[in-house]
Amino acid sequence: MLNYTIRRLMFAVPTLLVISFIIFAILDLAPSDPTGNLPLTIPADVRERIRESLGLGQPFPIRYMKWLQQFFINEPLNMIEQWWGFTLGDSENRLRVTSWATRSPVVDLIVERMPQTLWVVGMSYVVGILIALPIGVISAYKQYSIFDQIGTFVSMIGFSVPTFFTGIVMIVIFSVQLGWLPSIYDTTLQVNDLSSFWKQVKQMMMPVFVLALYNAAQIARFMRSSMLDNLNQEYVRTARAKGLREKTVILVHVLRNSLIPVITVIALGIPQVFGGAIITEQIFRVNGLGQLLIIGIEGADIPLVQTLTFIFAVLIVLFNLIADILYGVLDPRIRYD
């Protein structure tokens, strides 16, 4: 297992390098201009100087190598310095990946936004899983019952209705009509007592629910079909024949076996949590990573988009590996060596 992991990790390095090159090249070739969104009253020669000051005058390979150096060497060094509080070399003049729109280091922007994404989107994932697993189990156990039909119906709605619709419907109901919940996420809120905690809960409620509905729909379907696969197996009949209680048969034998593929699906979905939920964050104005990405794309802030996309790529590669390893750990029949 260890050998396998190391082999996979080593293989991930060239994969990521290729990915980084592709991301960089695609975004660079895309016909997009950071000065394109400026007012037309700014004349062309000024635009040219702005582009030069952003480093756009240099040829592509040099910019790519610079970015690689900044991302893989300078930024990690900075992080080490911040965590342990000592200085490594000439840290003042070390070039960092800088966003064009804000002229500040991209990594700082990401660090600032990570908590909101983890809280809101992460929470929705957890809530989604907690809803999905029991629904999946019961739906499968009582296949074609009323509960199963309703579960299937709700899942289909959650799966097929886009979040930008459910989000706005919720705002219209709970913010406009009833006035219970805020429609705009207050990112300056500091949680330090019970009332501010309650405020935080209130403002998280709608985005979390919208996303949880979507996640739960997906996972519940997986859970149900995986349970159905297992319920007809011989070992279930054996367990029942041994005289085990029905609860033990379902929750110990069937559920544990059915969870194996579901856990893989859940692990593969985690990079999405980091990626944020672009649309939901935009609707509720949660300052998460998804919103950062969309603002970067709209403003042609290429370094920001390159860095964010690449970080997402790293996470996807990483969680694929984790999912594979987890599979091996959970299922004794799978052996990688």
Place this chain on the structure above:
Amino acid sequence: MHILKKTLLATGAMALMAGGVQTASGADGQLNILYWQASSILNPYLSGGTKDIEASSMVLEPLAYYDENGAMVPALAAEIATVENGGVSADLTSITWKLKPGVKWSDGSAFTADDVVFTYQYCVNPDGGCQQSAKFTGVKSVEAVDPTTVKVTFENAQPFPYGPFVGTTTPIIQKAQFKDCAGANAPTCTTQNFGPIGTGPFTVTAFKANDVVTYAANKMYREAGKPHFATAIFKGGGDAASAARSVLETGEFDYAWNLQVEPEVLAQMVAAGKGKVVTSFGTSVERLMVQSMNPSADLGDKRATKEGGPHPFLSDPAVRKALSLAIDRQVLVEAGYGKAGQVTCNVLPAPAIYASTANDSCKTQDVAAANKLLDDAGWAKGSDGIRAKDGVRISILYQTSTNGVRQGTQALVKQMWAAIGVEAELKNISASVFFGGDQSSPDTFQKFFADIEMYTNNFDGTDPEKYMANWQCSEIPSPSNNWLGGNMPRYCNADYDALVAEMGKTASLEKRAALAMKMNDMLMQYGAMIPLIHRGDVSAHSNTLEGVRMNSWDSELWNVQDWSRKK
């Protein structure tokens, strides 16, 4: 990051300490402002975006503002310098500003003429990528005569010397704070760019890039008892419709900016009774640029240039005239703009003294006249219902940027043109490509490889001289000037160029107005452009907010110090 945090803490602590001192200002609690485009940086010299300029306008001030009527009002200057009061030299080559005495920066240090001089040096530094440097073109020097007097000298006579330091795009930044940030260092000064020290009514307490700015009242502000709010929030992100909703329906915010929302949706929201919509009209005109050169792809490098020859059908004045006559502008306004639009027949619709009435006949649609024009010019309808002459069909490639309202307008115009036997193929291009200057892209608005293109243009401030100069022959984009230049229709007329030159020498406002109007009429009567809609700015504010004076000539937040909560 480290330094940033420290500074934020320090300013926060300062705000707290200052809070102990009792003043009359700040009695109205918190002001919540929502711009659906989030602010990325608070240094207007490093960002031309309205969201950034207006977010910083609560902190930084110019020497003079434009009020809601387009008239100048002194901010940091003691009075508006004019030829009459001796502020502007008789030969129009220099302007001398007297500064208000005793003005303090929010950190307590004195504001002096040196700060103004520094601001100039900061922006004209060639390595800084200053986005407002066009405001300083033609400036020879800026010097501090004494601590409260600044003299701006121009290379040539400037009939309108109010480019530098007037209006919210060129405010004064503090020398002490930015002295190490000039030139190539400009982008690295994150702390300064995220928290400029200003003389304005508010100070920045925290800034989250692309998200939210929090402000506290500036205790050093020169007007006693102002601002009325103790703190303010400038939130960004989302879309225009939900921004409108948060002011008009839920009342979570006090002010929302630039509400390009479908008219009936906005009317529905206003009906909730929590706020009102305010509009004002600046100089923005949504117009059709009419290509006068041949944009055919067969021409290769000569495409859409003078060398490629005139346009096969748009070079006929009758066709241009008919295209304009066939459009019902009132329908376009009602469908896409509502209160945010007015019908216009001029490319220079404002300020009032520049607005011509000579072209007003276009305000009413006249399909019969348009048909007759084309019939008389020999463009006969073919079997497919499309007009043609000598084998040339009037089939128009009509491009614009991607934007819901623009695509709606495109569809309506296409229908209207179909009624006179003109075919249109619609195309839309992402704004960052269309307005971007990427030389490798064929889809930029400068290359204009199409027959008609539609977008909005305007000019800063109230003086149209530079704007009208866009349609000189020398401004035609072509490969020889890297497709730079503002003359998209490739209009070229020696008489027009002469008028531009004359305006550059004329100081009297009445004569300048007459010249500008004449130029506008020349362009309109030739049909170089087809103006459609005079676009206004639409914002909304809560019923509890008082003092908003909606302004298209300057920052919408220009008088935020006067805003107050209704008692």
